[in-house]
Amino acid sequence: MASRSRFPWHILVFILPGFIIYTLFSAWPLLDTMFLSLFKQASSGERVFSGLANYQELLSDPHLSEGFWNALWNNFKFFLVHVLVQNPIGLLLAALLSLKGLHGAKTYRTLIFIPTLLSVVVIGFTWQLILSPLWGITPNFLKSIGLGTWFQPWLGQEHTALLTLALISVWQFVGVPMMLIYASLIAIPDELIDAARVDGASAMRIFWQIKLPLIVPTLGLVTILTFIGNFNAFDLIYAVKGVLAGPNFSTDILGSYFYRTFFGAQSSLGSPTMGATVATVMFLIILMGVMIYFYVVQRRIHRYQL
Amino acid sequence: MILAKAKQPFNVIAVHIVLLTYTFIALFPVFIILVNAFKSRKAIFNSPLALPNADTFSTIGFEKVLSKADFLLLFGNSLLVTVVSLFFIILFGAMLAWALSEYKFTGRTLLGLFMAIGIMIPIRLGTVSILEIVVALNLVNTRTALILVYIAQGLPMAIFILNEYMSQIPKELKEAARCDDVSEYQIFFSIILPLARPAIATVAVFSMIPIWNDLWFPLILAPGESTRTVTLGIQQFIGQFVTDWNAVLASLTLAVIPILLLYVFFSKQLIRGLTAGAVK
């Protein structure tokens, strides 16, 4: 057959369209951003190679670095709240939903997932309204359960704003760990649970000693996904707090800091090369997280054949 | 004494209480927005938890919002961007996934790894450069720019899911077609694509939500009046109305309702997609 030796054009045809778009708008920009971070932009628009000067500036120049370290630290706190609140709640909900013979599990699952579908912008404004001292829904609610004095304008105070935003984000995205964990829980064969019941295990013991050890890989996956999501989060902060991530940058995280560095805000001018530097640092942080996940978590944690 | 013991190994009532409580927490804010959007300003403040009644019912917020902003345009933009992006994510993604799973060629593993980078590394981090490219291509403030970026964003996950699925399609099907001298393109379009429908549904679900809800790229690449998406529109719009509660609530409602309606019809597929592979 002559066609055997012909160049396999069809493979090229299958690959090229996606490959070109992906390369041009995702892979190349990432690489180019890293490259760009090695330049400084003169006011004339001309770019001059400057080695690691941008990084030095970002990490140690008092003007820039203060904001960067603040954003990085805030971002870690933001992530920590997710790990400590979102994932346990997701796990709890998934564990309950996956109980065999529970009526209404599908309905709960469908309803609880709704916030995850809505845009962060909508969620941000919604909570802003609900927590607003002006409207009074929250203060009145707290009053009705006898905790009236607890109310504070949480989103407006420097020491509570970040935590409040993190909790709003948790509230929105709890559906993701819930679904992923739920999926891995229902993949555990029924007979295994039956065997544990025959062995006399209570629902609690079955959860802690049988189900949980078997879904550890999923918990690892959920954690790394949360990490990636948190370390390039932006929308919520921007929607609720605007580009300045107030009050006094107390809600500034890397995503919003990146945006400000790139485009500038109020008095400070934006800089593409400095923006690229921040983006590259974010890239490195995420890459580090991903590598830790693959090398430590994935290798140590055994995936059991179910 | 021992009556209810063997029935369920867990306390059904407690489980329902926990789930109901959380469902309430999840839905309450959305409920508050929807309910108050249809009330007069006075009622919003006096009895925020009450359903609108004959006295308090008002659509003043919607009237204001719709007179000031072209919501239809915003929705049109979002819909166009999302649907076109999805179409190409699925088409190009399936083509690439098929090439990767079916043909042996040099650099196949490398190509696979290259495409997989995008699963873990958010495309946002390349924004500085993306903006420069978009400027260079003269695509600023166009929906095309958004579509191109979203295709690039969606492809890696699409390829991952589709590749997994396609490699499980029985060899015999393709071999039989090849024996009949069917072209590789025909095999792909008339055998593989239809067979991959369940995986395609999953891809659609995974890709759709982040595109529709995205604020970042519309804000940076297409903030213009005529190309704004709903998410960006709402964001900017509410900024102007901060103190006009009727208008704010109405805008939020307008943003929420289409998603809720869509969800009513497609929640089954969506959740099946999310838990795909695990459901026996």
Next chain:
Amino acid sequence: MASLSLRKINKRFGKVHVLHDLDLEIQDGEFVVFVGPSGCGKSTLLRLIAGLETISDGEMRIGDHIVNDLSPRERGIAMVFQSYALYPHMSVYKNMAFGLKIDGQNKQQIDQKIRDVASKLQLDSLLDRKPGQLSGGQRQRVAIGRAIVRDPKVFLFDEPLSNLDAALRLKMRIEIARLQKVLNTTTIYVTHDQVEAMTLADKIVVMNGGHIEQVGAPMELYNAPQNKFVAGFIGSPAMNFLVAGVSTDNNTNVITLANGQTLPTQQHLKHGTQLTLGIRPEHLSLYGAETDLAIEGQIESVERMGDITYIYFSMPGHDLITMAQQGDHQLPIGQIIRAYAKPEKIHLFDESGKAIKLS
């Protein structure tokens, strides 16, 4: 060790009624096999006995205690599952220790018991392995070991051999039979494989459509099936069924086959009754006496196994009839043959499928 008794047991899943008024007595130390086609309710019944499903209606006792509302552990049962259901993240040792720990036994006791059972089942060298590192047969033995170590009153087996290959299945079957004799623990075993049922059971319970069709010793079921279902289910290859009627010939009743052949009977059967006549393939012979029932047909297919030959022949108005002949027989396809059956080997069933005793 204990006896087990079921009285008027019913099970409904919502509106679906899957088990109907089951009554069953199982003696202490007995090996009972539930057998039936898939969907007949045998596994559900086993799960009811285990306490994994609730009984909708009726009463169940283990020993002297009503156990309807007791948990599996309180019932003192242990179970071996079809998929073995070993905890994949625990070593063999921990798999076996899991239930004992929950019982609150002390470490030494547990260790003693596990070592003891492990040596009985030749699991000693596998105790530190994870289930994923074991072969199918080894997993099966661990699953059995996990059940034995609990020292239960009743053993339950849910199709335990169906995931094994044929050779291993035979080996494990013999092993299970041996163990049961040694332990002498009341055992209930579910299978769809009638060979397993015949070889393992002291008593077989044949189930169909949520009803118990017949309970009896294996040979009892083989020799005297109470109805057409049991007759067809027990025995391999399955019993042949022929359409028959009753007519009067010289003032005596005779059974008439569709092809006009007749068979005298002492039974008082009404003229015109529709009957089904059953003959096991191994009870058909190429040679026979004058008094035997003889049927004729055309050979459609012959399977020669060496020690035995299966001959399939067609008779108008019937399914293919199977005949099993000892030894090797070379018969040309298309040939008309005559098959004989001794009258005492013939089973008769009335219109409802109930067996009519031939006296």
